[in-house]
Amino acid sequence: MNVLLLGSGGREHALAWKMSASPLLTRLYASPGNPGIGRVADLVKLDVADHSAVAAFCQEKKIDLVVVGPEGPLVAGIADDLRAWGFRVFGPSKAAARLEGSKGFTKDLCTKFDIPTAVYGRFSDIASAKAYVEKAGAPIVIKADGLAAGKGVTIAMTLDEANAALDACFEGAFGAAGAEVVVEEYLTGEEASFFCLCDGATALPFGTAQDHKRVGDGDTGPNTGGMGAYSPAPVMTPEMTERTMREIIEPTMRGMASLGAPFAGILFAGLMITDQGPKLIEYNTRFGDPECQVLMMRLKDDLLVLLNAAVDGQLAHMSIRWSDETALTVVMAARGYPGTPEKGSVIRGLDKAEGEGVQVFHAGTAINGGALVANGGRVLNVTALGKTVGEAQAKAYAAIEHIDWPQGFYRHDIGWRAVEREKTGN
C-alpha cells in the first residue's frame, strides 16, 4: 500500500522507520519529513493547512492510508476532510481531537463520566478565575484551554505566580488558546504516559513511557517538549494498567461515543499516579514525542497492520506484542533550546553511532550544502534497547560519544528514576 505520513519530527522518523519494515508497504511519502525520514520515504512539500491540496496529492499518488503525526492538523479537522474525500486516515476526527484541543472539554468529560482527575474550574473572565484561585490557595495549576505548543501550563507555587499566569493568559500570551483557562488542583505522585490504540469502540493498551520534561540534569530548568524517555514505565504495573483502562480509558471511549465523537487513533493519557491511584492530567490525541521513538523500538508487530486495524474498526480482534527489553532515548538539542535554538551547525558521526539495537532518529535536521545541520530545537533522538534500563541507558550514551556536534547538548541522566529502582530493587 501507498502511505502518506504528515509531520517532520523524531516521532515521525520513528513511525516512518517502523512502517518501512512492513511487507505491506509499497511506497511511503512524507510531508515535509526530514533528512532521516528521507532515508525511507519520498519527501514531498504539501501545505498541510490546505486539505484539498493534500487530497489532490492522495488522489494522484493513489494513497491508501494517511498517517497524521502532530496534533495541529487533527484539531484543524484534516482527518474529517480527507475522509469526506474518500481517503483512509489514521487519526481522530476534529470532534474527537477536542480531547487535546480543549482542556476544558476534557475536564467536563471527566466530570460527566466520573473519570478521576484534578478538581478544577473553567473560566473565561479574569475576575472569577482570580476569585477561584484565592479561595483554593496555592500550589495551583493554571492552563490555557487550547493548543499552546506545550507552553500553556503554569504550576504556581504561590498566589502571586497564579495571578501572574492568569494575567498572561487573558492578556493574550497564548492567543486564542488562552481566552479560556482551566484552574486545577496541584496533584502529587509519579507521572507516566499511557498509550492506547483506538478504533472508535475498542481501546488496546499500546505501551507506557516516562518522559523528562525539564531541560537540565536533575529535572532542573525550564520545561521542554521532552528531553528523553524510556519505555516501559515501571510505575505502570499490570494492576495500575488495569485500573487505568477501567477507570479512565474505557469511560472516555464510551463517553466520546455517546457524544457522537468516537475516538479513533492514538490516545495518549498523561497520568499522575497518586496515593489514590491513577488520575488523568491531560489527553493528547497523537503519539508523544519522544515517547513514540521508544515505543517503536519495542513494538514487535507490524505497525501498518495495526494502524489499518484501527482505521477499519478491527481492534477487538487484535493483540499486540512487545519486546521485554527497555528502550531509552536521549534527545540532543541545539544550544538555546527551549528558547531560540542556534541553527545551521554541522553534525557528523551518525553512521558510527548506529548499530545493533541503536537507532538515531532525526527531529530537527536539514541538509545544507551536502552536510547534515541542526535545524530546530530538538535535533536528534539517540535511542537504544537494553535488557535493563541501565543497559539501554549505557548504550544510548555510548552511541552519543560517536556523534560529533559541539553545538548540541543533552541531559546526562535520562532514566535516572528507573535506574535507581533497578539498583535498589523497588
Ligand code: AMP
Ligand atoms: P500538560 O501540558 O497538561 O501535560 O502539563 C504539563 C506538565 O505540567 C505535566 O506533564 C505535569 O508535569 C504538570 N502538570 C499539569 N497538570 C498538573 C496538575 N494538576 N498537578 C501537578 N502537575 C501538573
Ligand code: GLY
Ligand atoms: N513528550 C510529550 C508530548 O509529546 O506531548
